[in-house]
Every structure is written in C-alpha cells, then in structure tokens.
Amino acid sequence: MGSSEAEGSSPPAMALVIDELTKGRQSVATLATLFFVDPLELQTAKLLLEETMSTISKAIAILECVNSQQDHTAAQLESPSSAVTSKGPVGKRKIQSTRKAASRKRGNPYSWKRVTSATIEDGHTWRKYGQKEIFSAKHPRSYFRCTYKYDQGCQATRQVQKSEEDPFLYVITYFGEHTCEAAKENNPRCREPCVVSFESKKINEIKQEIAFSSFPSHKQENEEEVVSNLTSVDSRSNCLEQPAMELHKSSITGLEPGWSDSSSGLNYSINSYDVEFMGLDILSFELNEFFAW
DNA sequence: AAAATTTGACCCTA
C-alpha cells in the first residue's frame, strides 16, 4: 500500500517545508542561548530572530500556497479585460456605474499576496469599507481602500483575511498601486526591508511574541502591548533600520478584536513576504525568491 | 463635529 502521498500537490514542496522548519528550529535553539549571554550578542540575536521568523513563515506560507493553489490558478488564467473607465464619485445610492470596476477584482491577475504573521500595517493608511463572510473560508474577509481614494484618486485596495491554517497568520492581497502623495513619502520606507528595531527592554515581550507565533497555545489577553503598530514591508533585501512610523489605529477590526491598540510602542515586523501567483510555476518561483534573499 | 467602522443591500461575474 503506502498510498499516503500528498494530495497531488508537489511533494518536493513538503521536503522544502520540512527543511525550512528545521532550519528555523535550529536558529531558535541558537538564539535561545544568545539571550543569556551579554548585550553584545544582541545584534546577532536580532538577525537570528528575523531570520527565524522569516523561515518559519515561509514554510507555513508554502503550505498555504499549495493548499489554495487550485483556486488561484484558475483566476490567473484570466486575461485582463479591457479597462473599464468608470469613476463616479459616490453620491447617492447609484451604484451601477461603479460596480463594473468593482468586480474586476475577481479575475485580476495584477495582484499580489502577502502572508504575514502579525503585520497588518504596511505604512499606508487604509480605510475599511467592507467585510464579508466567505463561503469556503473560516474567517471573514475585510476590504480596505486607500484613505486618499477620493482625495487623490488613489485606487489601491487590499483584502485581509486570517489564514485558514494558522490564525496567527494573515493573508493580505493587494490590488493596484498607490498613487497618492502619502505613498510617495511612505514608499521609501515601506519598500525598505523587513527590519527590526528592538528596544532591549522589550526583548521579553518579543520573546513572548515569538512564543505565540511558534506555539500558539495561549492567547494574549490583557496585554497592553499589542502588535498593531507594525511595519510590513517588502523584505527583499537586507538592512537594519526602523523608522518609528506614526501609524494610525490598526484597521483590522473584525478580524481580531483586541488587536487594534494604537498605543503600542513596539515596532517590529515579523516575517512577511510576498507571494505572487504566477500559475503553476509558483513554487519554483518562490523558492528562487527565497534563496535570493 | 469629523473621521472611521459596521453592516445590510445592491450589483456583477462566473
């Protein structure tokens, strides 16, 4: 017998996931020892932390991709329909004209996903405009548009949904690019790599966070420090720096009650990365990306 | 008072 192979999805992916997780575990082990050495090792510890979280997150996300690939593959085959030029600033309830543009999203290949553990903020300011229960999903999906949509005509939107696999992960799908002024200011920052700036006094809290992500056995309840003031960035290169961003209240209400605490003083970003759906080659694409980092 | 969120209705695509 021995017919317990994976559900037709790429078996090599499994091996890679295991590999990633193993590496992650190893890093954590090393890291653990560093915490008990002296402050000089803190820098190394930071790097390891970053790497570890990234590694684990990648692994999880690979699994998620494999899982949901069937769905998305179909969508990717869609060709971009001719542009629909419907603007219509919203007035009364005359929706007809704007709806066409709205529903293009379904088959829109010009989108990208990010799977992230704790990062909801990404340096842009978003305005929530809807939330939906999704038929095949456990968690509702929240819809956000750029705050400056009407001021400056910025068409960027995003959807945020809790991961099926791991409630500590969020799948964020971005549509369109920011054209607002704020984006131009923010972009240099936002585009900066995944960076961590830990205050040494916060290390314990961070360790706690790590523990949460790795072993979600208990939930943070009366924590006054909540991870909302975070930066989520394209982590494609490496550099260390963390501008303290003045982000507004996290707008993930409805996703995770208790997360939207704007009084967070802790700034760090944990393992976020982009997942672009490019058809069936997605895995190899991703893996190349991974190793390019 | 203004800004942001919630939520049911509306409409489009598959």
Add this chain to the structure above:
DNA sequence: TAGGGTCAAATTTT
C-alpha cells in the same frame, strides 16, 4: 443563482 466586491446609511470612535 451563488458568491464575492462595493456602496452608503447608521453607528461608533476620536
């Protein structure tokens, strides 16, 4: 027709 994306009135928060 079902499912999903957006609108906009009502409500809540700042």
